[in-house]
Amino acid sequence: MEDASQGSVSLGSDPLDALEIPDGTTVEEHDLVTDGDVIVGGQSTVEFGVRGRNVFAGERVQFGGDIEAEGDCRLDVWCDVAGNVLVGQDAYLGERVHVGGRLMVSGDLDIGDDVDIEEGFEASGWIVIRNPVPTLVFYFIVLSQLLRLGENEAADELAESLTGDSEIDPLVVPRGSTVSDDAWRASTPAHVGDDCRLHGNLRAESITVGEDNNIFGSLRARGDITVGPGTRIHGDVTTRNGTVTIEGDARILGDVSCSELELHENAAVDGTMRAKGDMRIVRADVSRDAE
Incomplete structure (x- = not known):
């Protein structure tokens, strides 16, 4: 019987129940670099820049450098990015997100109220201004309900959709953690x-x-x-x-x-x-x- 924890996302009582650093992850000149997705729980601090496939962040996450996402980038409410945000596909920025540099989006941009982008932005696709339920909050509310009801197969499918159904494990930073040159701190x-x-x-x-x-x-x-x-x-x-x-x-x-x-x-x-x-x-x- 296979271990249920060996999937693209650990499905325990909380989908962010461990600090997960996948194979081949490196720190390069103050950038955290991985081939897969980056998932950061709410109220965490990542003092590095981040480079990955898709980048997802919960509410009030602080990034100390640039974000470079080959695919999508989704930043929930009150996130703060010190540098630029470069997105290869679509981007969602929740209300009151702050970007200290420039926002460049190759696809569509879904943006909330009171977003502050200091050096301006460009989007090649549609630009929509609205305030939907933050992406990670929506995913994790639904996922926790499925797990509580014992619907493990449906929870697996939802978790795979969060990470793009990739064979590459995501880099996961649990809620309330800190990642920096000095220390990687997690209570998990x-x-x-x-x-x-x-x-x-x-x-x-x-x-x-x-x-x-x-x-x-x-x-x-x-x-x-x-x-x-x-x-x-x-x-x-x-x-x-x-x-x-x-x-x-x-x-x-x-x-x-x-x-x-x-x-x-x-x-x-x-x-x-x-x-x-x-x-x-x-x-x-x-x-x-x-x-």
């Missing part, structure tokens, strides 16, 4: 895919990091932390009550502090290792037998 679990290059300390309820990543910062969680094979963490790894698992060929360029530690024999920790409970070394032959 955090999942990092493979082949990512990130700057900033990662703070979350629990943390799972995939293979062959470079994270220039520390990891800190209340629960468990897993560091996948070939990943380098340029900082400390700390959990208050959980287990730290460091897999083969991973390297921690800092200290490790946890309740219990599981360390692959081919992994390396440059600093001090502290565990309140058990500290186990996993042999390479044991790892292969478990696969």
